[in-house]
Amino acid sequence: MGVEGIGARVTRKEDKRFLTGKGRYTDDMIVPGMKYAYFIRSPHAHATIRSIDASAAKAMPGVIDVLDGKQLQADGIGNLICGWMIHSKDGSPMKMGAWRPLAAETVRYVGDAVAIVVADSAGEARDAAEAVVIDYEQLPAVTEAVAALAAGAPQIHPEATDNLIFDWQLGDPEATDRAIASAAHVTEIEIHNNRLSPNPMEPRATLGIYDSAEDHYTCYTTSQNPHVARLVMSAFYNVAPENKLRVIAPDVGGGFGSKIYIYPEEIVCLWASKKTGVPVKWTSDRTEAFLTDAHGRDHVSKVKMAFDADNRITALKVDTIANLGAYMSLFSSAVPTYLYATLLSGQYAIPAIHANVRTVYTNTVPVDAYRGAGRPEATYLLERTIETAARELGVSPAELRRKNFIRTFPYQTPVIMNYDAGDYEASLNAAMQAADWSGFAARKAQSEAKGKKRGIGMSCYIEACGIAPSAAVGSLGAGVGLWESAEVRVNAVGTIEVLTGSHSHGQGHETTFAQIIAGRLGVPIESVNIVHGDTDKVQMGMGTYGSRSGAVGMSAVVKALDKVEAKAKKIAAHLMEADEQDIVIENGEVKVAGTDKALPWFQVALAAYTAHNLPAGMEPGLKETAFYDPANFTFPAGCYIAEVEIDPETGETDIVQFVAADDFGNIINPMIVEGQVHGGLAQGIGQALLENVQYDESGQLLTASFMDYAMPRADDLPSFKLSHQNTPCPNNPLGIKGCGEAGAIGSPPALINAITDAIGNNSLTMPATPMKVWQALHAAH
Amino acid sequence: MTKVTLTVNGRTVSGDCEDRTLLVHFIREKLGLTGTHVGCDTTQCGACVIHMDGCSVKSCSILAVQASGSTITTIEGLAGQGELHPVQAAFKEHHGLQCGFCTPGMVMTAVDMINREGGKLTEEKVRAGLEGNICRCTGYHNIVKAILAADAEMASGRQAAE
Numbered sequence: 051m052g053v054e055g056i057g058a059r060v061t062r063k064e065d066k067r068f069l070t071g072k073g074r075y076t077d078d079m080i081v082p083g084m085k086y087a088y089f090i091r092s093p094h095a096h097a098t099i100r101s102i103d104a105s106a107a108k109a110m111p112g113v114i115d116v117l118d119g120k121q122l123q124a125d126g127i128g129n130l131i132c133g134w135m136i137h138s139k140d141g142s143p144m145k146m147g148a149w150r151p152l153a154a155e156t157v158r159y160v161g162d163a164v165a166i167v168v169a170d171s172a173g174e175a176r177d178a179a180e181a182v183v184i185d186y187e188q189l190p191a192v193t194e195a196v197a198a199l200a201a202g203a204p205q206i207h208p209e210a211t212d213n214l215i216f217d218w219q220l221g222d223p224e225a226t227d228r229a230i231a232s233a234a235h236v237t238e239i240e241i242h243n244n245r246l247s248p249n250p251m252e253p254r255a256t257l258g259i260y261d262s263a264e265d266h267y268t269c270y271t272t273s274q275n276p277h278v279a280r281l282v283m284s285a286f287y288n289v290a291p292e293n294k295l296r297v298i299a300p301d302v303g304g305g306f307g308s309k310i311y312i313y314p315e316e317i318v319c320l321w322a323s324k325k326t327g328v329p330v331k332w333t334s335d336r337t338e339a340f341l342t343d344a345h346g347r348d349h350v351s352k353v354k355m356a357f358d359a360d361n362r363i364t365a366l367k368v369d370t371i372a373n374l375g376a377y378m379s380l381f382s383s384a385v386p387t388y389l390y391a392t393l394l395s396g397q398y399a400i401p402a403i404h405a406n407v408r409t410v411y412t413n414t415v416p417v418d419a420y421r422g423a424g425r426p427e428a429t430y431l432l433e434r435t436i437e438t439a440a441r442e443l444g445v446s447p448a449e450l451r452r453k454n455f456i457r458t459f460p461y462q463t464p465v466i467m468n469y470d471a472g473d474y475e476a477s478l479n480a481a482m483q484a485a486d487w488s489g490f491a492a493r494k495a496q497s498e499a500k501g502k503k504r505g506i507g508m509s510c511y512i513e514a515c516g517i518a519p520s521a522a523v524g525s526l527g528a529g530v531g532l533w534e535s536a537e538v539r540v541n542a543v544g545t546i547e548v549l550t551g552s553h554s555h556g557q558g559h560e561t562t563f564a565q566i567i568a569g570r571l572g573v574p575i576e577s578v579n580i581v582h583g584d585t586d587k588v589q590m591g592m593g594t595y596g597s598r599s600g601a602v603g604m605s606a607v608v609k610a611l612d613k614v615e616a617k618a619k620k621i622a623a624h625l626m627e628a629d630e631q632d633i634v635i636e637n638g639e640v641k642v643a644g645t646d647k648a649l650p651w652f653q654v655a656l657a658a659y660t661a662h663n664l665p666a667g668m669e670p671g672l673k674e675t676a677f678y679d680p681a682n683f684t685f686p687a688g689c690y691i692a693e694v695e696i697d698p699e700t701g702e703t704d705i706v707q708f709v710a711a712d713d714f715g716n717i718i719n720p721m722i723v724e725g726q727v728h729g730g731l732a733q734g735i736g737q738a739l740l741e742n743v744q745y746d747e748s749g750q751l752l753t754a755s756f757m758d759y760a761m762p763r764a765d766d767l768p769s770f771k772l773s774h775q776n777t778p779c780p781n782n783p784l785g786i787k788g789c790g791e792a793g794a795i796g797s798p799p800a801l802i803n804a805i806t807d808a809i810g811n812n813s814l815t816m817p818a819t820p821m822k823v824w825q826a827l828h829a830a831h
Numbered sequence: 832m833t834k835v836t837l838t839v840n841g842r843t844v845s846g847d848c849e850d851r852t853l854l855v856h857f858i859r860e861k862l863g864l865t866g867t868h869v870g871c872d873t874t875q876c877g878a879c880v881i882h883m884d885g886c887s888v889k890s891c892s893i894l895a896v897q898a899s900g901s902t903i904t905t906i907e908g909l910a911g912q913g914e915l916h917p918v919q920a921a922f923k924e925h926h927g928l929q930c931g932f933c934t935p936g937m938v939m940t941a942v943d944m945i946n947r948e949g950g951k952l953t954e955e956k957v958r959a960g961l962e963g964n965i966c967r968c969t970g971y972h973n974i975v976k977a978i979l980a981a982d983a984e985m986a987s988g989r990q991a992a993e
């Protein structure tokens with residue numbers, strides 16, 4: 051550890067451009083001849099398209115062309131796909147309905163893209179869109195998953211009878227039922243996990259540029275994984291072969307999962323650029339973002355948790371219905387299955403678990419991974435259930451958890467996961483101490499004296515990050531491998547470029563990845579540049595999601611750096627006539643250990659490129675590539691405690707303190723890790739108290755702007771108290787577990803446990819708005 | 832088309848635009864100053880905050896033609912070339928930004944807050960003052976810290992000057 055190496059609180063290299071307005075986001079790109087696209091979207095939740103008449107629009111000022119789904123299909127552009135195959139428990143494959151980038155016959159949600167107008171200005175494109183006459187025949191719609199499964203519900207895709215996409219299970223149903231039948235106590239609860247809109251502050255945007263001379267496409271896009279975008283657009287959507295398609299994800303203003311997927315707009319703008327012969331840019335407005343960015347969560351579950359007479363958990367049975375929206379988005383099938391049910395053991399030793407998951411089509415925006423992706427749903431379910439059990443059993447919620455903690459590692463759960471390391475009690479103890487748990491009764495009495503209701507609640511979460519061994523995810527249905535790549539390129543004067551397949555959209559990779567190099571070689575962090583987000587510059591990569599950039603992406607950097615160091619040592623040993631085994635690299639020098647012989651780092655690099663005096667047979671140059679495929683997932687875990695004060699007159703919840711105690715393994719930059727936790731907590735608190743995607747019965751989205759969808763604002767949140775109890779991950783070279791999603795995973799149940807504790811009524815759904823809290827409070831008294 | 836003339840970051844600039852053009856689009860597309868961002872369509876998010884005649888304004892809530900004749904500072908003009916304003920420096924020091932998209936608006940709002948209430952800011956006042964700016968990355972924790980730190984530093988700078 052040095053001032054700029056691993057573990058140092060280094061301020062960010064990328065900050066200056068963002069702070070001075072010099073960031074380069076997709077919508078900032080202006081290229082010669084560029085025109086603007088406007089997408090015409092279905093105003094109906096479910097309808098057939100009888101006809102489209104664009105003749106008047108095409109004659110309007112500034113209009114280049116209006117293009118529709120029939121033209122797109124005629125040009126052989128493929129349908130959007132879901133890249134993770136799930137089989138139902140009867141062995142049949144998931145029932146994937148067709149998702150056309152521009153709907154040609156049927157629209158299935160409000161916002162489904164139907165046609166595109168290309169014009170000289172965004173305003174002219176929008177004006178012309180008003181003049182396109184589309185004749186729809188409305189069909190009945192359904193928005194709730196449970197209703198979509200009911201007899202007589204509107205049928206959304208011919209491929210999926212009764213709107214059921216798959217009926218999947220994990221675990222041992224017989225053993226679970228037996229344990230429940232013989233239990234001393236069974237806690238039963240119904241859990242709703244509310245639907246959310248990710249809302250990164252930068253709306254999605256794309257710029258498609260077709261070069262007819264080279265028959266080549268360039269796509270600027272707001273993506274978390276530009277190489278995956280290129281792969282999918284090339285292999286499945288027939289946009290162009292990979293060598294004729296460059297995807298650039300420049301500065302990207304937040305993602306939280308929603309920018310993993312390849313959406314219709316990228317495909318259509320590339321195709322439209324070829325059709326019209328001009329570069330075509332589209333920028334989403336915020337209402338379009340609500341209408342088209344993949345939503346998150348939206349589960350309804352029935353839960354049974356069984357206990358023996360000693361209050362040890364003997365079984366968990368879960369029956370979940372997950373709403374996947376109108377189409378299967380890229381990773382949608384993995385979220386309520388392998389990213390969810392595999393975490394249902396939580397931090398607890400549970401001998402028998404069975405989860406049944408049915409996924410359902412509805413006339414709503416497609417649902418896919420949003421910060422945490424399946425793990426918040428598992429954690430909310432488990433932590434609400436165990437809290438409820440503690441209340442029913444009349445025992446302390448902390449002690450009930452403590453009694454059931456897993457204490458020896460590795461630990462094989464009954465639901466696939468093998469936990470490698472952890473110390474759950476350490477985080478529980480640290481959180482309780484930081485929250486002054488034992489002083490709560492006195493604080494509650496003070497609140498009562500003021501006429502306020504005070505409550506405290508905890509949540510002990512675990513998640514699986516660093517997704518994951520390619521062979522393992524392949525066996526579970528993933529269409530891709532989930533390794534990562536890196537190239538460490540030492541220039542002739544010793545400065546260094548690191549090319550990574552990870553992508554930063556707020557995580558600070560330009561700093562943390564550089565810290566690894568600076569720390570290992572002892573060179574200034576300014577001499578290290580991180581290159582990412584461009585398929586023409588960076589070798590194939592899998593991108594950033596699921597807190598994988600540290601555990602997987604940085605591990606690839608370490609592997610490439612190992613190779614660079616090995617070669618540099620060989621060169622230095624040759625130049626200094628020393629034994630290679632005696633060479634060490636530190637403080638920017640390559641030294642012979644125990645002597646005063648040393649070469650500055652740049653001189654070794656220069657020697658590699660002049661190649662005047664290299665060991666016999668050695669190739670010139672100093673640059674190495676590595677691909678890293680992890681041996682296992684990583685398992686960050688922690689304990690969060692929320693304390694709330696509620697005004698019984700208004701039902702308003704005030705978060706008086708929020709404590710997070712996390713085990714993230716080794717930490718590269720604590721400042722950045724804390725920032726990730728803060729942001730995750732805000733999103734989790736948003737889910738618990740404020741945010742909710744709401745449709746009306748006809749399928750109109752009622753929460754399609756920041757006026758109607760309550761984003762957490764500065765005065766909704768407290769300052770947070772954080773601490774770390776780290777156990778290094780044994781399965782990657784840096785011992786990293788990942789920290790990006792923890793805050794969003796652990797916080798919702800802590801808050802709802804605190805609020806239900808305060809009001810004395812366990813029946814409360816998220817978001818716990820003042821109205822709902824007031825109603826629950828008055829129903830209880 | 833209407834001709835709009837503004838003083839932006841100390842330079843007089845003019846350009847033609849449609850009457851319906853919002854000031855933010857004029858700044859971004861006609862002047863090429865893309866540091867001012869658009870994050871919503873309902874004047875809620877504050878990514879487009881600039882200073883107009885010395886006051887913070889959401890540049891999406893005003894037409895370019897309405898702004899004609901005014902003096903405007905955008906994020907690009909807050910400090911000298913290659914330098915950071917104390918608020919920008921505090922955001923870097925306290926990790927008050929992640930993806931950077933809301934940052935220009937946050938900084939412009941913070942500078943305005945300090946201009947109005949310099950030396951008297953509290954956590955509660957800062958949180959209330961950020962009502963019109965949404966950040967999805969930071970949970971505001973470090974933004975609040977950065978603004979309070981910048982306020983303290985600028986106040987001590989003023990004291991030293993007196």
